[in-house]
Amino acid sequence: MSTGIKNLVRTLDSVDFLKMDRRTFMKALGAMGAATFLGTYKSDIVSALDFAETKLVWLHGSECTGCSESVLNAGNPDLVQALQKLNVNLVFHETICAQQGIWNDGKLVNNAELNSEVLLEDTYKQGGYILVVEGSIPNGPDGSGRYLVIGNKTFKESLAEAAKNAVAIVAVGACAAYGGITSADSEVAKDTDYRGVAFAKEDPTKGMLKELGIDKPVINIPGCPAHPDWVLLTLGAVILGKIKIPNDLDTLLDNYGRPKVFYPPDHTVHDNCPRRGYYDRGELDEEVGGPGCLWKLGCKAPYAHADCGIRRWNGSVSMCTQAGGPCIACVEPNFPDGSRPLYVEAEDKGVLLGANIDTVSKVAVGAAAVAAGVHAVRRMGKGE
Amino acid sequence: MVNVTVDPLTRIEGHQRISTEVDANGFITDAQSSSLIFRGFERILQKQDPRDAAFLTQRICGVCPISHGMTATNALDDLYGVADQVPKDALVMRNIFQGLNMIASHATHIYVLFGPDLANPAYKKVLTTLGDTGSAVWNEMVGRFAPISYKMDGAPVPVGSSYLAAIPEKKRLQEAIALIAGRMPGPSSLYPGGYTYPATVADITKLSTYYLQVMDFVSKHTLRVDFNTWIENTYKASSPQKAVSFVTEHLQGLVDKATTSNDFSKEAGWGDVEFYAAFGSELVGETLLGLPASLKHDTIGGYKDPSKICFVSYGGYYKPKDGYDPKSPAGDRIFTSGVVSGKLEYQKFDPEKITESTAHSFYNNSTKDLAPAKGETIPYTDPNKIAFTGGSDSQYSWDKAPRYDGIPGEVGPLARMLNIKEPLVTGLAQVFAEKGYSPANVYTRMLARMQEVTILAYELLNWVTVDYTPGGKISVPIDLNAAKNNQGMGLWEAPRGALGHWVSAGSDGKVTNYQCVVPGTWLMSPRDSNGIPGPLEQSLIGSKINTVGDVDYTNPFGIFHMGRSYDPCISCAVHTIDLTGKNAPNTLRIV
Numbered sequence: 001m002s003t004g005i006k007n008l009v010r011t012l013d014s015v016d017f018l019k020m021d022r023r024t025f026m027k028a029l030g031a032m033g034a035a036t037f038l039g040t041y042k043s044d045i046v047s048a049l050d051f052a053e054t055k056l057v058w059l060h061g062s063e064c065t066g067c068s069e070s071v072l073n074a075g076n077p078d079l080v081q082a083l084q085k086l087n088v089n090l091v092f093h094e095t096i097c098a099q100q101g102i103w104n105d106g107k108l109v110n111n112a113e114l115n116s117e118v119l120l121e122d123t124y125k126q127g128g129y130i131l132v133v134e135g136s137i138p139n140g141p142d143g144s145g146r147y148l149v150i151g152n153k154t155f156k157e158s159l160a161e162a163a164k165n166a167v168a169i170v171a172v173g174a175c176a177a178y179g180g181i182t183s184a185d186s187e188v189a190k191d192t193d194y195r196g197v198a199f200a201k202e203d204p205t206k207g208m209l210k211e212l213g214i215d216k217p218v219i220n221i222p223g224c225p226a227h228p229d230w231v232l233l234t235l236g237a238v239i240l241g242k243i244k245i246p247n248d249l250d251t252l253l254d255n256y257g258r259p260k261v262f263y264p265p266d267h268t269v270h271d272n273c274p275r276r277g278y279y280d281r282g283e284l285d286e287e288v289g290g291p292g293c294l295w296k297l298g299c300k301a302p303y304a305h306a307d308c309g310i311r312r313w314n315g316s317v318s319m320c321t322q323a324g325g326p327c328i329a330c331v332e333p334n335f336p337d338g339s340r341p342l343y344v345e346a347e348d349k350g351v352l353l354g355a356n357i358d359t360v361s362k363v364a365v366g367a368a369a370v371a372a373g374v375h376a377v378r379r380m381g382k383g384e
Numbered sequence: 385m386v387n388v389t390v391d392p393l394t395r396i397e398g399h400q401r402i403s404t405e406v407d408a409n410g411f412i413t414d415a416q417s418s419s420l421i422f423r424g425f426e427r428i429l430q431k432q433d434p435r436d437a438a439f440l441t442q443r444i445c446g447v448c449p450i451s452h453g454m455t456a457t458n459a460l461d462d463l464y465g466v467a468d469q470v471p472k473d474a475l476v477m478r479n480i481f482q483g484l485n486m487i488a489s490h491a492t493h494i495y496v497l498f499g500p501d502l503a504n505p506a507y508k509k510v511l512t513t514l515g516d517t518g519s520a521v522w523n524e525m526v527g528r529f530a531p532i533s534y535k536m537d538g539a540p541v542p543v544g545s546s547y548l549a550a551i552p553e554k555k556r557l558q559e560a561i562a563l564i565a566g567r568m569p570g571p572s573s574l575y576p577g578g579y580t581y582p583a584t585v586a587d588i589t590k591l592s593t594y595y596l597q598v599m600d601f602v603s604k605h606t607l608r609v610d611f612n613t614w615i616e617n618t619y620k621a622s623s624p625q626k627a628v629s630f631v632t633e634h635l636q637g638l639v640d641k642a643t644t645s646n647d648f649s650k651e652a653g654w655g656d657v658e659f660y661a662a663f664g665s666e667l668v669g670e671t672l673l674g675l676p677a678s679l680k681h682d683t684i685g686g687y688k689d690p691s692k693i694c695f696v697s698y699g700g701y702y703k704p705k706d707g708y709d710p711k712s713p714a715g716d717r718i719f720t721s722g723v724v725s726g727k728l729e730y731q732k733f734d735p736e737k738i739t740e741s742t743a744h745s746f747y748n749n750s751t752k753d754l755a756p757a758k759g760e761t762i763p764y765t766d767p768n769k770i771a772f773t774g775g776s777d778s779q780y781s782w783d784k785a786p787r788y789d790g791i792p793g794e795v796g797p798l799a800r801m802l803n804i805k806e807p808l809v810t811g812l813a814q815v816f817a818e819k820g821y822s823p824a825n826v827y828t829r830m831l832a833r834m835q836e837v838t839i840l841a842y843e844l845l846n847w848v849t850v851d852y853t854p855g856g857k858i859s860v861p862i863d864l865n866a867a868k869n870n871q872g873m874g875l876w877e878a879p880r881g882a883l884g885h886w887v888s889a890g891s892d893g894k895v896t897n898y899q900c901v902v903p904g905t906w907l908m909s910p911r912d913s914n915g916i917p918g919p920l921e922q923s924l925i926g927s928k929i930n931t932v933g934d935v936d937y938t939n940p941f942g943i944f945h946m947g948r949s950y951d952p953c954i955s956c957a958v959h960t961i962d963l964t965g966k967n968a969p970n971t972l973r974i975v
Contacts, residue, residue: 180443
């Protein structure tokens with residue numbers, strides 16, 4: 001190991017996250033991957049502080065399990081190690097828990113070690129847990145919530161029970177945050193009436209908690225799927241008490257409830273896209289499979305507020321645009337409608353999204369569109 | 385008679401309700417499988433740019449998004465009329481991409497979804513009464529397969545060794561997919577006419593490293609016998625009988641060594657596959673190998689009436705050449721399409737014979753059984769009609785009931801292995817049938833999945849090292865006008881089974897109808913218009929809720945096994961290397 005690497009390891013190893021003020025902490029968080037954060041977080045600090053076990057309840061609504069899959073891809077340490085480092089008791093997670101719902105003649109039987117519904121009832125009574133929601137919540141048909149029933153209850157009811165005694169609520173993925181794919185425009189969208197936990201698309205007055213009359217703050221970690229770093233780092237910050245709920249949320253979150261440190265209002269995926277150089281030179285691909293900028297293939301990176309370009313995905317090996325597919329702006333509140341049609345260039349999206357998009361990025365989008373136009377003219381001049 | 389309901393059935397992708405009537409001896413006399421979620425996916429695609437389907441249908445399932453993306457892309461290749469021109473290297477990239485996903489998916493199913501049930505307290509109760517051997521077997525089961533946050537009798541149980549070791553491997557496989565597809569889940573690299581990312585020599589080198597790491601896990605935990613020896617004597621065996629003999633002899637050798645030591649550890653040669661192959665089955669374990677006990681997984685999850693079931697495969701993985709025929713997947717696929725009857729007779733697959741019934745589903749569709757391309761999705765909008773306790777004659781699920789020539793079909797690894805006449809799985813199925821067991825049961829379903837992993841690991845090497853040429857042509861342009869008033873059919877194989885997408889476009893080239901028939905629908909389907917139960921329902925009816933020990937309505941682990949044995953879904957991956965010799969995944973020369 002070179003001296004430089006040794007020094008780096010020593011520096012990271014000596015970082016005492018708990019002593020950092022919140023601002024520095026959040027900055028550090030943004031710069032780091034979950035691997036670095038959790039890997040260097042000293043367990044002796046945890047034990048010295050007699051760090052209490054944190055209970056985590058992870059509910060699945062109308063979802064595809066993609067966000068859980070994504071979190072299972074968390075780096076080194078992996079999810080199990082991360083839970084151990086942060087002293088988290090993952091009480092319930094539908095895809096990985098040992099339990100299931102067991103009923104005899106309509107009544108719950110056995111105990112919390114085997115029966116998930118008994119376990120959840122007990123946990124909700126005790127309170128003091130962090131609630132993670134993956135997937136959206138159907139309000140339909142007719143406000144009944146019956147388009148999703150789990151364990152003899154509508155998911156709408158389950159969410160109300162779970163939210164009541166939660167100390168923090170985190171909505172993971174586009175669906176839980178804003179409704180995502182389930183809220184996409186269609187002839188049945190009115191009937192299904194899918195909602196996010198705190199938002200319905202861009203609308204914070206139509207979130208399911210509001211509908212249920214529950215007034216609790218929610219941290220949104222959108223993305224289709226959410227990046228494991230975004231999820232684990234946010235949970236880590238909440239668990240370590242570095243994000244105080246609700247006091248810190250006003251400054252930490254943007255208008256759509258997203259931590260600005262991962263979804264920067266003044267930064268888009270386009271800024272650090274691996275194909276950015278091609279864009280700047282006006283080399284805009286019109287067929288897939290090439291090395292150039294994907295703008296003309298419908299890339300929505302200039303509208304997507306996320307740090308994908310810096311962080312990249314799956315152990316930082318790649319990202320959507322690196323592999324030649326357009327960015328679909330899956331972190332934005334109106335995904336997928338705001339991004340459709342996915343393969344058609346979107347010079348007017350700034351207007352479509354404009355009512356809700358931050359001013360800075362609106363300017364950036366305008367500039368991008370102009371630049372694309374300029375390049376097109378230049379290329380025409382060269383007879384291409 | 386006791387109503388025993390499992391709701392939710394966890395450790396699957398999504399949520400499922402299984403309601404059963406159970407008699408005093410623990411046998412299930414009636415069952416309903418209910419999916420109680422409506423998302424309206426097919427309607428979301430209507431009036432839209434067809435190309436969006438490759439992205440958006442991935443969101444149907446985050447566990448195998450690749451399979452939906454692939455099937456949609458096949459349907460789009462057909463819709464735009466370019467299927468016969470897709471370059472060889474694009475097809476090989478798609479194979480690698482899907483192959484990695486299928487391996488990861490199966491590994492996740494085996495270790496994270498199905499495996500934890502082997503640490504069920506009921507097994508402890510039974511096994512620990514069987515002296516040192518029983519206790520040793522139980523210690524292996526809980527020591528390998530216990531999930532996270534697991535407690536027994538109030539005490540936390542340490543996470544199982546195989547479970548714990550599998551999680552980083554799953555992550556590694558996903559990383560390999562991301563390397564050639566942008567990210568996982570939610571990859572971005574599929575497009576009609578080809579593939580968006582030409583893997584470089586550097587990518588191939590990196591994939592090879594992943595591959596070796598994963599194979600290292602396999603050799604330590606999963607399969608202790610040498611990988612090449614296994615492939616040569618099973619997948620490449622000259623007859624089903626020879627493949628079965630090889631495996632039973634291999635297991636007999638392990639059993640003989642363990643009779644005095646009671647050492648069933650991985651170090652003693654008992655990989656997870658060997659362990660389950662021996663102890664999972666009454667016929668193999670107790671009758672053939674003379675073990676004192678087994679989990680009897682071959683006694684549940686079978687079909688009682690062979691005339692009411694078939695095994696359907698649409699065919700997956702392209703042959704490495706330019707272009708393919710989207711209408712006739714049989715000759716153009718490495719995993720051939722086909723249908724095997726409940727009596728194990730082989731038939732040719734004809735997509736025209738697929739219909740869907742909604743007689744017991746929550747839809748206001750027309751009452752006739754419809755071909756998927758003409759399918760309707762008109763959901764109930766009256767909340768009171770969305771009930772699920774009305775019994776077998778009522779409407780009780782959002783699943784439609786797909787049928788092949790009017791018969792329910794099991795899809796998935798077992799169906800694929802039977803259709804390609806894979807020697808080991810075919811041989812096992814024949815042995816079970818001869819001895820009066822259902823050839824399909826929880827045990828054969830799991831072994832078929834395990835065997836498919838080894839086959840894919842073997843085939844992947846060929847795709848990466850032999851068939852893919854870095855720098856080759858990766859796509860052909862499509863003409864958007866070609867979609868106008870046209871239709872496309874995509875037939876493919878997801879980890880869980882046969883997956884089909886049907887797309888129609890109007891005069892504006894936009895989607896007029898999009899229908900998906902997914903493996904979960906085949907497997908979990910409710911009764912059809914003739915009242916025939918779906919595959920899971922059939923496998924439940926007549927099976928016991930406890931395979932061993934006393935009847936316990938409060939711990940119906942047989943239902944857990946049966947439900948999960950069909951793999952309600954997930955994903956994974958491998959390598960890119962040049963072989964120094966044939967079939968030598970562990971010896972490689974980096975290109």
